[in-house]
Amino acid sequence: MVDVTDKAKKYRSVGYYPGCALEGTGNGYDVSTRAIAKKLGLGLRDVSNWNCCGAMEVKNVDPKIQTYLSARVLSQAVNEDRMDVVMAPCNGCYHNLKKAEYDLAHDPKSVEVVDKLSAKAGHKAYKAGEAETIHALDWLKEAIGEDGLRERTNGKLAGLKIANYYGCMYVRPRHIFPEKDKGPGSESTSQPHFMDDLLAAAGAENVSFPLKTACCGGAHTLSDSDTSTKLVLNILQAAEASGAEVIATECPTCHTGLEMHQVRAEKRFGKKTNVKVLYFTQLLGLALGIGPRALGIHTNISDSMDLIIEKRLT
Amino acid sequence: MPIHEKSLIRPENLKTHENLVIEGIDVSGHWSTFIESRVVTDYNENLEDEIAAMPGADKIHRCWQCGSCTNACTVNAIEPRFNPRYWIYLIRTGMESELLRDKDIIWQCVSCHKCTHVCPRDVEPEGVMKATAHWLTMKGYTPPSPSHIFDEEFTRQIVQRGRIEDTEVLHNFLRKTKQPLMQDWLTAIAFAIGKRLPVKWGIKMAWAQIFKPKTRGWDRARVALEDYIHEVEAERKAVIDGKGKPQQAPMREAAE
Numbered sequence: 001m002v003d004v005t006d007k008a009k010k011y012r013s014v015g016y017y018p019g020c021a022l023e024g025t026g027n028g029y030d031v032s033t034r035a036i037a038k039k040l041g042l043g044l045r046d047v048s049n050w051n052c053c054g055a056m057e058v059k060n061v062d063p064k065i066q067t068y069l070s071a072r073v074l075s076q077a078v079n080e081d082r083m084d085v086v087m088a089p090c091n092g093c094y095h096n097l098k099k100a101e102y103d104l105a106h107d108p109k110s111v112e113v114v115d116k117l118s119a120k121a122g123h124k125a126y127k128a129g130e131a132e133t134i135h136a137l138d139w140l141k142e143a144i145g146e147d148g149l150r151e152r153t154n155g156k157l158a159g160l161k162i163a164n165y166y167g168c169m170y171v172r173p174r175h176i177f178p179e180k181d182k183g184p185g186s187e188s189t190s191q192p193h194f195m196d197d198l199l200a201a202a203g204a205e206n207v208s209f210p211l212k213t214a215c216c217g218g219a220h221t222l223s224d225s226d227t228s229t230k231l232v233l234n235i236l237q238a239a240e241a242s243g244a245e246v247i248a249t250e251c252p253t254c255h256t257g258l259e260m261h262q263v264r265a266e267k268r269f270g271k272k273t274n275v276k277v278l279y280f281t282q283l284l285g286l287a288l289g290i291g292p293r294a295l296g297i298h299t300n301i302s303d304s305m306d307l308i309i310e311k312r313l314t
Numbered sequence: 315m316p317i318h319e320k321s322l323i324r325p326e327n328l329k330t331h332e333n334l335v336i337e338g339i340d341v342s343g344h345w346s347t348f349i350e351s352r353v354v355t356d357y358n359e360n361l362e363d364e365i366a367a368m369p370g371a372d373k374i375h376r377c378w379q380c381g382s383c384t385n386a387c388t389v390n391a392i393e394p395r396f397n398p399r400y401w402i403y404l405i406r407t408g409m410e411s412e413l414l415r416d417k418d419i420i421w422q423c424v425s426c427h428k429c430t431h432v433c434p435r436d437v438e439p440e441g442v443m444k445a446t447a448h449w450l451t452m453k454g455y456t457p458p459s460p461s462h463i464f465d466e467e468f469t470r471q472i473v474q475r476g477r478i479e480d481t482e483v484l485h486n487f488l489r490k491t492k493q494p495l496m497q498d499w500l501t502a503i504a505f506a507i508g509k510r511l512p513v514k515w516g517i518k519m520a521w522a523q524i525f526k527p528k529t530r531g532w533d534r535a536r537v538a539l540e541d542y543i544h545e546v547e548a549e550r551k552a553v554i555d556g557k558g559k560p561q562q563a564p565m566r567e568a569a570e
Contacts, residue, residue, distance in 0.1 A: 023527065024480035051476035051529040056425050057468035060444045060461075062369045062546050065539060069472065072535070107563070113542070120538035122531075172427035175436075189431070215388040215426035222487055223460035224422055230392055231424070263506070264499040298510045301503050 011134070011143035013043030015083030017073060019093040020052050026090065026252025028296030032281035033089050033136060035295055039288050040152070042143055047077045047086065053096040056219045056253075064113040070100035071114045074133070075126035089136035089281070091251035095169035095176070097133040102176040104128040135170060136281065137194040137250055138187070146201035153287040155203030160311050162283070163209040163244035163275070164195045165235065167254040171213050189213075195250055195280050202287035207242040211235050218253035221260065229268065232261035236273040245307060246276040248283055255279060259301035276304040286313040323349055357408040360556060365405050367553035367560035368448045369546075370441025375562060377402045383429035383439040389422055396422060398429055398439045401446060413446075414455060421447035421459035452554065463490050473539045476529025479522050 022030035037044045050073050052058075054066030074097060077083040088094040103110040105128035118125035140149075171189040174180065180187045187194050192213065196206045214235055217228030235258065239247050249255040258277045265271045277300065285295040292314055297304060308314050331346040358364075365371050384390050384399040396419055404413040423443035430438045450456045458466075467486050471478045488495050529535075552558035 020478050020480070020527070024522075049530045051532070051535075052472045052478055054472070055468065055478075057465040058472060059441075060369060060448065060465040061469045062543065063441070064546075065469075065542065068539075109561070109563070117535075117538045117542060120541070121535035168426040168428075171431075173430040173438075215424055215428070217388075217424045219425040220422070220461060222484065223464045223491075224424075227389070227392070227422060227424065231388065260499070260503060263503050267499040267502055299507065299515070301507055303506070303510070 007142040008145065010085060011042075011087075011139050013045070014085040014087040014134070014139060014143075015047050015077045015081060015131075016044040017047045017050060017053075017077070017086050017088045017093055017097070019050075019088060019090045020055070021090050021092070021252035021256075025256045028299045029089055029252050029255065029279045029281060031294070031296035031299075032279055032285045032290075035290050036140075036281055036285050036288060039285070039290060040144055040148075042139075044087070045081065045083070047073060047083070048081055050076060053088075053093045055092050055096070064110055066096060067100045067103050067110050068114050068117045070096040071104065071126040072118070072121070072123070073097065074100065074131050075118065075124055078126060078130045079124045083131060085132045085134060087134050087136060087139045089250070090253075091135075091167055091169035092253055094133065094135045098176045100126075101128055101133060102178075135250070137170075137198070140198055140284070141194050146197055149198060149201040149284070149287070153202040153284075156287040156289070156313065157199065157202045157204035157283065157311075160204050160283075160313070161207050161243055161245045162199055162204045163207050163239035163242055163247045164192075164199065164212060164280075165209070165239070165247050165249055165254060165258070166192045166195065166212050167218070167249075167251045168213065168215050169251065195248055199248060199280060199283060202284055204283070204287075207239075207244045209239060209242045209244065211238045214238075216254050216257040216261075218251075218257040221253075221257050225261075225264065226268075228257060229261045229264050232258055233265045233269070233271055233273070236262055236265070236275055237271075239275050240273055244275055246278055246283070246304065248280040249277060250280050256301075262302065276307050277302040278304055327352065354409055354412070356411055358410040359408050360553075361408045361410050361413075362406050363560055364554050365442070365445055365449050366562070367550045367558075368445035368452075370438065371445030372441075372561060372563040373437050374402060374405065374442050374445075376435040377406065377437045378435050379403055380434060382432040382434065383437070386428040386432045388424055388426045388428060393419060393422070395419060398423075398443060402437070402439065402442060405442075405446065417450050417456050420450065421456075421461050423447075449554075452550070460487075460491050463487065473536055473543070475526055476532040476535065477527040479526050481519065481523060482526065 018030050051069060053073060054069040059066040077086045088097055115125045171192055174189045180189050200206055215231055216235060217231040221228050255277060262273055282295045282297055292308055327350045329348055329350055330344060333342050334346045366374050379399060381399040384397050387398060389396040395416060401413060420443060423440060425440055427440055430440050433439060447459060451458050451462055464487050468478060468483055553560050
């Protein structure tokens, strides 16, 4: 069993690694994450002078460069900022930091390359086990928990039908997430439920959605747009068929992909879908009584204001 | 998912004579149909080594051909020709010309990691797909795919500055792939959010265009990365030229 109380305490103040996407297209995710941290009295301290984790692209040039880039972020958090927990809301960042952690613990060649590059770059090399990487979902689930949210939200999201969409990088491949699939209290890689749990605690009605971990084609949003549009349309239509009014996301690439290809599917293929797309942090923010603008909802492509007003969430 | 029917006989191997008389018997048309046998004579014995030397494919030698990867594949579900299991088979047996039949779709892997998630042999098929696409370009069989151009532009910015800037990635990618910046769906998106965004945002975006986000003190990291990229690229080229062997990755404990 996981020691819940210990984690609840540990996660009340964490290192925050926003990453490139949250400073750019995924800005609403960053704004809403910070807003709910403030509201809930949780400490977020930014990792200082961070760099890109390597996203989904750098590994195709060389996987060990990606391991180095992610290790550089962790080294910064550990050695410069004295952090022991790094919270990354972006699935890509979260995945890459986890992957670096795994590679540095299991592959001597990766350790060799990271040590060499770190020495040349002039900083201490990150060693496996020095920091713990968590997702924004782990952070809220442990630091506030469902009971904490239930108390603070009074079921504000009641009547809102949500399809929870987790995407790929939060759960796959399983071996880089040793803490998942550990029974009660832990996250599942086949049927993830942390986001469902948090939103349900805020009163939302989670629909049964079969494509929770389907791929949105995010890696090829621009380079193979037709494939991405097909994959996204499938997700949007499945969410509508499940009766959802909104898709809750927890990854900036998925979120932007769903929104952009919702427009593209209509423009290029004449397939219109009406389901809205919101970050789960924006939904929790609304449940906590924070205004839509303070959550960056107006910076989303998908215009959810009518729905928010209709559901009296503002 | 639909069940795909696949003919094992390729249309180009079906031969029919319009006018053929054998020993006084007219066998014109479908009476003379025969199947040309497939004979593979041009094995590339170095093929597995060449691809294993590419980024991400250093575990290809472990494959047992169970087919879990193809079964789980996101792209296979919409394009039945996209078959990681089969391509790994062709690579490991050196059937280069067979592999080249699918050269234009291999790059379409979307990196969803479903294959790596289910692979019982820790092959990381996703890495093999990316490596094979990389190899195709390196050998000159295909022009750089849009995905390859995107990866290189993205990596270039990170190596240079430590961070990327979204609009620069988008702009340079469209320019390098010769696509217009004003695409109907992109302008529709820009218009939709443009009317809702505060002026502050526009200023912030313009600011990022001029003063690119940068990690402080990145110069030494940039030099280290540039040196490392030269090093690994030289190693890869040596293997393709038949002057070196790729390094095989050790087996992951849990998969052993």
